[in-house]
Amino acid sequence: MRRRPTLTRLLATAALALPIALPATPAVAAPPAPTRQLSDVIPAPVETRPDARGTFTLDPRTVIRTAPGSTDAWRVGHQLADTLRPATGYPLPVLPVHATPLPEIALLLGGADARVGQQGYQLDVTHRGVTIRANTAAGLFAGTQTLRQLLPATIEAAHRQRTTWTVPGGRIIDHPRFAYRGAMLDLARHFHTVDEITAYIDLLSQYKINYLHLHLTDDQGWRIQIDSWPKLTTVGGGPGTGVDGAGPGYLTKADYRAVVAHAAARHITVIPEIDMPGHTNAAQSTYAELNCDGVAPPPRTDMAVGYSSLCIEDELTYRFVEDVIREIAAITPGPFLHIGGDEAHATTDEDYRTFMQRVLPLVAKYGKRAFGWNEIMQVDPPTDVVAQYWGTGTTNADLAEAAARGNKVVMSPANKAYLDMKYDPTTRLGLSWAAYIEVRDAYDWNPAQRVTGVGEQAILGVEAPLWSETLRTLDDIEYMAFPRLPAIAELGWSTTTSHDWESFRTRLGAQAPRWRLQQVDFYPSPQVPWT
Template sequence: MTGPAVVPRPLRLQQLSDQPFVVVVGTAVMAPDPAARQAAERLATLVGGSVQATAAPEAAAFRLRLVGPADDEHTRTGPAGGEEALPALPAGESGEELPAGAEAYRLHVHADGVDVDARTPAGLHHAVTTLAQLLSGTSGGARTLPAVLVLDAPRFTWRGLSIDVARHFVRVADLDVVIDLMADHKLNVLHLHLTDDQAWRIDLPSRPELVRRSSGASVGGDPGGHYTAEDYARLVAHAAARGIVVVPELDVPGHVNAALHAYGELSPSGRPTDEYLGIDVGFSRLTAALPATEEFLHDVFSDVAAMTPGPYVHIGGDEVQGMAPDEYAALVGTAAAAVRAAGKQVVGWQEIATTPLEPGTVVQYWDVHADPAPFVAAGAAGARLVLSPGDRTYLDMKYHPGYPLGLEWAGHVELRDSYDWEPTALLPGLPAEALIGVEAAVWTETLRTLDDLTTMLLPRLAAVAEVAWSAADRRDWEEFRVRVAAHGARWDAAGLRWYASPQVAWARAPRSWTSDVLRSP
């Protein structure tokens, strides 16, 4: 393939015969609609421009416009949005219609400026991301944008990344870097796995002992930490400014040793459990018969819901061993009821599909060896499915045997493994309308630093992002490996550590595990 190396691949990218647009310091970024301000500020930072409400008609400028119906942002532009309800709009200055979908955008670069049209701020953010990938320098120091027409919209409304901050704490500044990476790949859901056996990472007003007693360490005795309410609000704002919704997860009724260590009344013995800093799973659980359990679930889920402006709260539900099905269903039901009472939609790992679910509940599929029947039945009954198959999207899996980071219980996941799969083929019989998206996940048993984290995310995050964004007939491995090769230089320029997969002829040699010594895992 020749031409711009945009990832994920757009619906349509047409190179035009016009001259490129030369970007100069101070170029106007016009955003007459206040709702376009955040996207305009991102673009102005990228190009060294200035945000303005108006500019002279003949001025060379970036022009960001919101067009079409203006509906509630969470229901129309977030992962719950009804994309099918928004039709294509009439042709703009480019002569081409804006594609259907709440997150669609139309981008026209010509010698006299750049015209961006979208229905929602989310669409504008995606256009800015595409512009960032199109921007290039010249030998004379000028920066240019090639003359192109881009018409684009995502395939799935939920395009996520789950980050485990419980096993190893991830600082706010490091999460900001990850959020920026997500925006660079048009992902729109940040799922924070905030609690597990090792630690409880978010301070909740009703249960202060959770972070006082259960946040000071990480796996293996490494340093810990937690997020204050102010930290969490800042993360949510940083994500929102890039079109990303934060989904907090409090994992119950298993993976709860940190909670039992903080509050002994949650344990049948009445005594706090010992701190646990290993990596085993399945040994801890809540007990439905204890008087303290229901109040605890109500308190923590009410608190985190009140702190979260987005529409979702994740209740976990995975890997609960040795619990009777009736007790599991009761505990999941109690957690789900607390989330719904707080006005949020319930998300849970695939195991919750074995319990009664309200329509609209989001089930996150991860174990490809599980019987698919409960998930297909849940989808038919009104649940929605997000796909996170461990052998494709678990980005903490080792790239190959002997790789110094990651685990390998789900196999080895190279770049092509994360790219070369089709979501609609994963669960035969699942109603098409039940499948709402794809989410990558990274678990941090072996990941201690930001360098470790980005090394495992990149380049595989780019592959998962394209699976989530681009239509099946627009994806081809051989073509993708050519496009993604150019992104290594961008990651280098950003100072990010990443893995130079031998499956790609990278445009620039990275500082990888094979050519440089990273921090010891």
């Protein structure tokens, strides 16, 4: 009879099989970490039950345990180990076993509090170890991001640190208020590379964001490969495109798949946007036949909006649109495809309705659920179409009527959630047409009370768009997103009863050492007591 391997042999084997060598850099002495509480997390957890007797300390013997046969938990375990190894210098082997006598971080599917649902988790900390339970891998991953914040900030260091790696004792029960918590990155006004996009994804995932909306096309550039219309990228996304002609580039289909895969590994779903029937000058200046008069307009590198429109009465328009939708849908595993629909000022109301009545069925034909900016609701679309509200007002009759019919709404009011708005008049980047948005402005609003007639049951979630007219680098992205992105993340995840500015600003200030270690170029808002 074959003998079962002993735990000692499993540990030895796992240590030998580690994908990385322990860093040779000497341990760096870190200052004593401030005392942390279970409630110090962003987004704020639903329920915390502290236990001062249950503090857990990671040490070189600590293992990460996942239940045998659970591939999903095993993957999350390896992601956690990869996050914790550089700063701790510990092996942290990932063992698919039922129990160990060693200090452990256990990642288990099933057995959590019934309230956690499909995205939440239960985290228990005792002096013997940490146990995270969830019903899905997404829930386990969310729990590991909470654990990451409960460890000293130096856990984000790239090299080994000499410190005590303690986790405060007790229990967290946590689950999101809204199923959808999104961020949008505009690639059309200025192209951002795969490395920049994936770096942003890594930051988003730390705050339980689970959707990334990529704005891929606009008047100033076309940023996604379409095989059936090949000049869209080589010309429409080529040299001289982007605002001020400073943002050329595009994603090949292989690039796009790599971004989608990177996001999926962090439980983030990518939503592609092809904006139409307006915001289409990049396509129309590339292919003259997409214009009613057959004459290609010149490329545009300014920031004006509302002047372009596809030719609504021409059947070639719908062949073009179907080609694009078919090819994008084929490389997008997520359920949504965003068709824009905003600021179509050059399209008459009648033509706009005609266009949407032709195009919405095409999205469904290729297996996707249509998203659109809130203007799309004026055509009374099917109730599975999602409206994204970007307005600055608190009334919108079309949106309220759509919510009453059963359409879901993602809230992105431009004067609260647009991350490209300046913080104040001195901000070196961004615009100010919607508002100046300081951190408190981004935090102090309720998505379910923003628009009359669009209540809690109609809200799918929230999203923080980041437009790229003034952005050029990853540092620019980070400076405009942080610290406001965590504010929007908390609105999407945490309960209304936990909403408290004084608590949030304190917890936000404590994120600064983590961001510095991660080299995040954040805006040091004077509203926040930075650590």
